[in-house]
Amino acid sequence: MAALHNRDESGYNERQIMREHIAPSASHPVKPDYVEYLRDESRLVGRADTISFPATRDELQEALRALAAAGTPVTLQGGRTGITGGAVPLGGHVLNLSRLNRFLGLRHEPEGNRFLLAVEPGVLLSDLREAVTRKEFPTQGWSQDSLDTLELFRRQGAYFLAPDPTESTASVGGAVSTNASGALSFAYGPTRRYVASLGVLLADGSALSLRRGGQRAEGLQYRLQAEGGRTLEGRLPSYRMPQVKHAAGLYVEPDMELMDLLIGSEGVLGVFAQVELLLLPLPEQIQGVMSFFPQLSGALSFAERMRSLGTAGAREGGPAAREGGAAAIELFDANALVLLRSQKKHNPAFAELPDLPPAEGAIYVEIHAEEQERAEALLYSLAEALAACGADPEASWIAEHPRELERLKELRHALPEAVNLLIDERRKADPAITKLATDMAVPCPELNGVVSLFQRSLEEAGLQYLMFGHVGDCHVHVNILPRGVEEYRKGNALYQDWARAVVDRGGTISAEHGVGKLKVPLLRILYGEQGLEEIRAVIETFNPGFRLNRGNMVGWGG
Ligand SMILES: Cc1cc2nc3c(=O)[nH]c(=O)nc-3n(C[C@H](O)[C@H](O)[C@H](O)COP(=O)(O)OP(=O)(O)OC[C@H]3O[C@@H](n4cnc5c(N)ncnc54)[C@H](O)[C@@H]3O)c2cc1C
Numbered sequence: 001m002a003a004l005h006n007r008d009e010s011g012y013n014e015r016q017i018m019r020e021h022i023a024p025s026a027s028h029p030v031k032p033d034y035v036e037y038l039r040d041e042s043r044l045v046g047r048a049d050t051i052s053f054p055a056t057r058d059e060l061q062e063a064l065r066a067l068a069a070a071g072t073p074v075t076l077q078g079g080r081t082g083i084t085g086g087a088v089p090l091g092g093h094v095l096n097l098s099r100l101n102r103f104l105g106l107r108h109e110p111e112g113n114r115f116l117l118a119v120e121p122g123v124l125l126s127d128l129r130e131a132v133t134r135k136e137f138p139t140q141g142w143s144q145d146s147l148d149t150l151e152l153f154r155r156q157g158a159y160f161l162a163p164d165p166t167e168s169t170a171s172v173g174g175a176v177s178t179n180a181s182g183a184l185s186f187a188y189g190p191t192r193r194y195v196a197s198l199g200v201l202l203a204d205g206s207a208l209s210l211r212r213g214g215q216r217a218e219g220l221q222y223r224l225q226a227e228g229g230r231t232l233e234g235r236l237p238s239y240r241m242p243q244v245k246h247a248a249g250l251y252v253e254p255d256m257e258l259m260d261l262l263i264g265s266e267g268v269l270g271v272f273a274q275v276e277l278l279l280l281p282l283p284e285q286i287q288g289v290m291s292f293f294p295q296l297s298g299a300l301s302f303a304e305r306m307r308s309l310g311t312a313g314a315r316e317g318g319p320a321a322r323e324g325g326a327a328a329i330e331l332f333d334a335n336a337l338v339l340l341r342s343q344k345k346h347n348p349a350f351a352e353l354p355d356l357p358p359a360e361g362a363i364y365v366e367i368h369a370e371e372q373e374r375a376e377a378l379l380y381s382l383a384e385a386l387a388a389c390g391a392d393p394e395a396s397w398i399a400e401h402p403r404e405l406e407r408l409k410e411l412r413h414a415l416p417e418a419v420n421l422l423i424d425e426r427r428k429a430d431p432a433i434t435k436l437a438t439d440m441a442v443p444c445p446e447l448n449g450v451v452s453l454f455q456r457s458l459e460e461a462g463l464q465y466l467m468f469g470h471v472g473d474c475h476v477h478v479n480i481l482p483r484g485v486e487e488y489r490k491g492n493a494l495y496q497d498w499a500r501a502v503v504d505r506g507g508t509i510s511a512e513h514g515v516g517k518l519k520v521p522l523l524r525i526l527y528g529e530q531g532l533e534e535i536r537a538v539i540e541t542f543n544p545g546f547r548l549n550r551g552n553m554v555g556w557g558g
Contacts, residue, residue: 040080046088055099065205078174084516105146121173158282162188178514179264183328186472199274203548210259237534244441245473248510267549269542283368285375288399292359298390299361303471305385324369329472332362336466433488441475442507475511520555
């Protein structure tokens with residue numbers, strides 16, 4: 001049980017500290033660093049009795065076994081950047097995986113010259129990106145094969161992890177658990193596509209290994225063998241997933257690879273203890289263009305044109321992508337631009353953002369290509385499309401060098417951060433409110449219709465809002481910014497109405513953030529009670545009693 005009640009670096013007993021937080025009126029002083037572990041970026045605050053920070057796979061397994069023997073509910077945490085409350089505990093024990101953060105080794109597959117990096121789940125995306133870019137890894141404990149592969153890797157050109165979630169303090173385990181996406185997912189797809197193998201620990205501590213190209217369902221029947229003899233078998237849910245970018249509920253398809261059932265499962269089926277990720281060669285030519293439009297409709301038309309800008313093959317994410325095209329197409333509406341301008345003016349943390357010109361909408365396009373000639377041809381088509389959609393190509397910003405590209409990415413990242421700061425400020429006056437952030441995607445022919453619906457209903461309701469995000473994937477985040485509890489209620493009601501409208505049009509209620517604890521009612525709108533029951537049946541097989549990540553995806557106890 002050592003792992004469960006470790007002393008933290010601070011020297012305090014973790015079990016005791018968590019108790020203090022749950023009962024802040026106790027005579028012991030409250031340690032603010034542990035209060036943090038009761039919440040994630042959704043700002044939902046949970047409760048828990050104990051917490052531990054296993055630092056090795058063995059400690060993690062030992063903790064899971066002990067917790068299973070005691071029948072204790074367990075909530076998994078990675079970077080706690082999730083915005084649906086998935087890492088927020090509903091009692092029991094918190095297993096924080098942030099110290100399971102070793103790079104485990106590198107493998108090479110000569111066919112396709114593929115490099116695969118194995119890591120523990122607590123490795124942060126920012127650390128992974130930096131290590132891959134610099135080709136410098138903490139190699140302690142690596143096998144000779146891995147060290148040799150690293151030498152080979154260093155002799156190649158630059159590589160990257162293609163899914164590019166905006167929040168880089170997220171962990172690999174969290175990204176796999178939510179099947180996270182980012183701006184580059186327009187061309188390269190979500191995290192799922194880059195997971196080559198998974199080492200999973202089930203809620204009772206038994207181990208399961210899964211790999212791409214491995215175990216498959218037969219129709220909707222699944223059967224997996226865990227190490228130690230436990231058989232997991234049953235029937236997959238019968239729902240059909242929406243044919244859009246989608247990250248809500250269990251991934252299900254007849255004859256599917258069973259690793260895909262685990263990816264995006266939000267920790268309700270097992271703990272990812274080890275993840276092997278496919279790295280891609282970085283394209284030779286990368287250019288970012290930020291353009292400003294006098295009308296939002298012009299920005300949306302431009303996005304539509306950019307969707308067909310030579311993406312053929314790029315969505316395969318592999319070498320076929322090398323012919324180039326748009327890799328990211330990101331929207332900022334007028335309100336988003338206003339908020340960024342205001343943050344730049346008033347908040348020193350945003351002082352370095354570029355000066356944004358007045359506009360009703362802006363689009364960031366990132367072009368990836370191998371040949372300079374091809375990149376130039378793509379830029380030429382882009383400029384033509386800009387002129388046709390009412391924007392001045394001369395007023396666009398072009399970023400070619402890594403630092404300039406980084407600046408435009410920082411601008412994009414600054415937006416959700418600015419929204420969170422604004423809401424935190426408002427919560428001081430009214431703690432009952434939170435940001436209401438949609439994560440819905442629709443089939444592309446439906447995009448303009450739902451954007452009009454969002455705008456019309458928000459303006460009729462008199463709510464403050466902004467829109468931004470992955471318009472290339474017809475996936476636009478609407479952030480409603482309530483100024484009080486009444487507006488929060490109105491916004492929440494709108495959110496449910498939109499979910500029905502989006503589902504009616506063949507869309508999804510979550511394209512990248514997952515369901516967590518906050519979006520269970522929306523998943524019910526998508527799949528109905530029967531769909532949720534079918535998911536519960538799979539959970540019960542993997543995770544009897546729903547002890548692990550209780551409440552995620554399908555809720556708990558009404
Ligand atoms: C400013 C901002 C921008 C964001 N931008 C994006 C974006 O562009 N794209 C996107 O997809 N998301 C985005 N997010 C959401 C969030 O970053 C992602 O959901 C991310 O993948 C969560 O990773 P995490 O390590 O923080 O996980 P956590 O929040 O700690 O956990 C998320 C879920 O994963 C589970 N989990 C964690 N580790 C494991 C594990 N090892 N095994 C099994 N389950 C586990 C948790 O229990 C929880 O259910 C953004 C968030 C913020 C705050």
